[in-house]
Amino acid sequence: MQNGSVPGYSKPLYRDDAVVLRVQKLGESDRIITLLTRRHGRIRAVARGVRRTTSRFGGRLEPFGHVDLQLAEGTGLHTVRQVEGIELYAKRFLDDYPRYTTASAIAETAERLTPVESEPTLRLFLLTLGALRALAEGAHANTLILDAYLLRGMGLAGWAPALAECAVCGTAGRHGAFSVPAGGSVCPDCRPPGAAHPAPATIDLMSALATGNWRIADGTENATRRECSGLVAAHLQWHLERGLRSLPLVDRG
Amino acid sequence: MYEGAIQDLIDELGRLPGVGPKSAQRIAFHILSADPADVTRLATALRKVKELVRFCAICHNVAESEQCRICRDPRRSDEVLCVVEEPKDVVAIERTGEFRGRYHVLGGAINPLEGVGPDNLRIRELMIRLGEGTVKELILATDPNTEGEATATYIALMVKPMGISVTRLASGLPVGGDLEYADEITLGRAFEGRRAV
Numbered sequence: 001m002q003n004g005s006v007p008g009y010s011k012p013l014y015r016d017d018a019v020v021l022r023v024q025k026l027g028e029s030d031r032i033i034t035l036l037t038r039r040h041g042r043i044r045a046v047a048r049g050v051r052r053t054t055s056r057f058g059g060r061l062e063p064f065g066h067v068d069l070q071l072a073e074g075t076g077l078h079t080v081r082q083v084e085g086i087e088l089y090a091k092r093f094l095d096d097y098p099r100y101t102t103a104s105a106i107a108e109t110a111e112r113l114t115p116v117e118s119e120p121t122l123r124l125f126l127l128t129l130g131a132l133r134a135l136a137e138g139a140h141a142n143t144l145i146l147d148a149y150l151l152r153g154m155g156l157a158g159w160a161p162a163l164a165e166c167a168v169c170g171t172a173g174r175h176g177a178f179s180v181p182a183g184g185s186v187c188p189d190c191r192p193p194g195a196a197h198p199a200p201a202t203i204d205l206m207s208a209l210a211t212g213n214w215r216i217a218d219g220t221e222n223a224t225r226r227e228c229s230g231l232v233a234a235h236l237q238w239h240l241e242r243g244l245r246s247l248p249l250v251d252r253g
Numbered sequence: 254m255y256e257g258a259i260q261d262l263i264d265e266l267g268r269l270p271g272v273g274p275k276s277a278q279r280i281a282f283h284i285l286s287a288d289p290a291d292v293t294r295l296a297t298a299l300r301k302v303k304e305l306v307r308f309c310a311i312c313h314n315v316a317e318s319e320q321c322r323i324c325r326d327p328r329r330s331d332e333v334l335c336v337v338e339e340p341k342d343v344v345a346i347e348r349t350g351e352f353r354g355r356y357h358v359l360g361g362a363i364n365p366l367e368g369v370g371p372d373n374l375r376i377r378e379l380m381i382r383l384g385e386g387t388v389k390e391l392i393l394a395t396d397p398n399t400e401g402e403a404t405a406t407y408i409a410l411m412v413k414p415m416g417i418s419v420t421r422l423a424s425g426l427p428v429g430g431d432l433e434y435a436d437e438i439t440l441g442r443a444f445e446g447r448r449a450v
Contacts, residue, residue, distance in 0.1 A: 022366050023399075027271050053427045059436030062399045063366075091438050094402040097410060101403075104365035245368035 011072040011079070016040055017086060019128050020065045021107040025051070033061050033080065034111060035069070036128055041121050042114035045071055045078035057083040064089045064103045064132055092136040098251040099135055102142040105246040106131050106149050112240055113157050124156050143225055143252050144217050147232045148209040155210065159183075159239040161231075163207045166190055174203055178231060180238045202227040226252075259285065311382075313358040313375050315340045323347075323356060330354045332389040336379065336408060338362050338396055346394060354392070357382060362400035363407060371407060379408070383415055390418045397424045 018035035021042070026032050029051040034044050050058035060067055060083045070082040093100040110128045114121055131149040134140060140148075154160050162184030165172045175185040179195040185203060186195055201220065205228045208216035220228075229252065237243045254260060259281055267277035284292055308314070309321035316322070323329060323343070333354030337343055343356050359374045383391065391412055395401035409419045425443030426435055435443070 054430055056434040057436060059438045062438070064399070085437050088437055090399050090402075091441065094399065095406055097403060097407045100399075100406070101365050108366050246365035249363075249365040249368070249370040 011074060013070055013072050013081060014040075015068070015070050017066065017068045018043075019107075019110070019125065019132065020061055020063050020067060021111050023061065023063060029055075031058075031061065032077065036110050036114065036121070036125050037069075038122060038125050039120055041119040042111065042117055043071075043078055044076075044117065045069075045080045046074075047080040047083075060085045060088065062088070062090045063107055064093060066129060066132070087133070087136075089132045089136045098142055101246065101250045102146050103132060103135055105146055105244060105250050106135070108244050108246045109150060109153055109236070112244065113153050121156075124153065127152055127156065140214060140218060141225070143229055143250075144209065144214075146250065147206075147225075147229055148212070148217070150232050150236050151206065151210040154236060154239065157239070159235070160210065161185070161206065161235050163203055163210065174200065176200070178203070180231075180234045184235070196231065198227050198231060199224060202231065206231065308358075312356045313360060313378065314343050314356060328353075331387045333392065334382070334388045334390070335392040335394050336405075337394050338401065338404070342394065342396075352392075354390075359395070359404070362395055362404040364400045374404070376408065376411070380411065383412060383417060388417055390420060393419065393421045397422070 016037040016039050018037040020033060021036055022034040024032045024034075026046065029049050031047045031050050032044055033047050034042065036042050047057070047061050049055050050061055052058070057080075061080070065088040066086040067088075068084045068086055069080060072079040072081055089103070093103050106128060110124060113124060127149065131145055134145050135142065139145070151160065161167070161178075164174065164185075166175055166185060166187040167179070167183035168186055168190035171187045173187075175187045176197055177186045177188070177191040177195040178184065178198050179186050179192050182190070182192055182195070186192070201224045205217060205220050205224050208214070209228070233247055237247075255263065262281045262284065263274070263277045266272055266280050267274055269277075272280070284295075305317050306315050307317070309316040309324055310319050311324040312321060314321045314323065316324075318325075330353055333352075334357055335346065335352060335354055336357045336359060337346065338359050338361055340358055343358065346352050346356075357375070357379050359376065359379070361369055361374055363369060363371060363374065382388065391408075393405040393408060395404045405421055409421075412419050423446050425439065425446055426432065432440070
C-alpha cells in the first residue's frame with residue numbers, strides 16, 4: 001500500500017510482505033537486506049542498527065523469513081522502517097544443516113531469477129514462499145523440494161526443460177536422451193553428441209516435480225533423485241550466466 | 254578527478270571496506286593537512302601490521318609470534334575450548350573476564366550464499382585439535398545469526414560422536430530492552446533458556 005509522503009519522513013513510505021533472501025553487513029551496525037516482495041519484486045533495503053543486540057527488529061530480518069515490512073522508498077536502496085514476522089522459517093532450519101543449505105540454494109536462485117530490481121514477480125514470490133514453507137514443514141525430502149523449486153523457477157523464467165517432447169523438433173513423447181544445451185529431452189534424430197541417457201524414471205521424476213505430482217516424486221529411489229538433481233542443476237547453470245554458489249554446498253544427506 | 258598522489262591515495266582509501274568515494278576524499282584531504290609526524294606514525298603502523306602480525310599456529314587468532322598471548326598462557330585451562338568466528342570475538346569474550354579456557358578462530362561462518370562452506374573455514378584444524386583428547390568441553394560462540402547458528406549446528410554434528418561436551422552460548426533478551434520489542438526467535442529462545450530464581 002503506497003502511503004505517499006508522511007509528515008516527518010522525507011521519502012514516501014509503503015508496506016509490503018516479503019521473503020528475506022540475503023543479508024549483507026553495511027558499516028558499523030547496519031545491514032543491506034535483499035527482499036523478494038509480493039508487489040514490488042526484488043528490492044534491496046538498508047536496515048539501520050540491526051546488528052546491535054538492542055535492535056528492535058534485527059532478528060526478524062534474518063534470511064528465509066516471511067515478513068511484513070514498512071519501507072521508505074529510495075532511488076537505489078530502500079530503508080526498512082518497521083518489520084513484523086509473519087513466519088520466521090529460519091528457526092526451523094538452524095538446527096538442521098541440510099535444510100539450511102537447501103534454503104540457501106532456494107534464496108540464491110530466487111535472487112538470480114530476478115535480475116531486474118523492483119519488477120513485480122508475484123508467481124516467483126509465491127513459489128519461493130511455498131518452497132520454504134514445504135521445507136520448514138518437512139513435507140517432502142529436501143532434495144525433492146529444491147529440485148521442484150528449480151524446475152518451476154526455470155519454468156517461470158522461460159527455461160523449463162522439455163520433458164514431454166523433443167526440445168529440438170517438438171516430437172511428442174518421452175525420449176531417452178537429455179541434452180542441456182538443446183534444452184531437455186531429445187529424440188534419436190535430434191540427439192546431439194554428448195547427450196546424457198538418464199533412466200526413464202529420472203525423466204518421470206522431473207516431470208512429476210515440474211507439475212507437482214508428489215505421489216510419484218515421494219516414491220522414487222535415491223539413485224533416481226541423484227540423477228534428477230544432476231540434470232536439474234546442469235540445466236539451471238547452463239542458463240544462468242554464472243553458477244549458483246550455494247548449489248555445490250547443498251548437503252543432500 | 255585529482256592528479257597524481259592525492260588521487261592515488263583517494264583510490265586506495267576507497268578500496269577499504271565501508272569507505273565510499275566521498276569518505277575517501279575527506280580522509281585523503283585530512284591526511285594532506287595533518288601534521289607530518291602524525292602521518293608518519295600512521296604509515297609506520299600500516300607497515301608494521303603487515304610485517305609483524307600473523308595468525309597463531311594453534312588457535313588462528315592474530316599474534317605477533319608463532320603463538321598468541323592466550324595460547325602461551327600456562328594458567329589457562331586446556332580442557333575448555335571456545336570456538337569463535339573472528340579474532341574480534343576473542344577480544345569481546347576476553348573483555349567479560351569470565352572465560353579462562355582456550356580459543357579457536359574459524360575465520361568466518363558457513364554462508365552458502367557467499368560460497369563459504371565448511372572447507373573454507375578452519376574446521377579441519379579444529380577437529381585435529383579435538384582429536385588430541387585434551388578438550389572436555391567445546392563452547393560454540395559463533396554469532397547468533399543465521400550463518401553463525403548454522404555453523405554451530407554443523408560443528409556440533411561433527412563433534413558429538415567424539416564424546417566431547419558441546420555447549421552453545423545462551424541467547425535471549427538484551428539487558429535494557431523492552432519485552433514487547435523482542436522478536437519471536439529471541440523471545441522463544443529466552444523462554445527455552447529460562448532459569449529458576
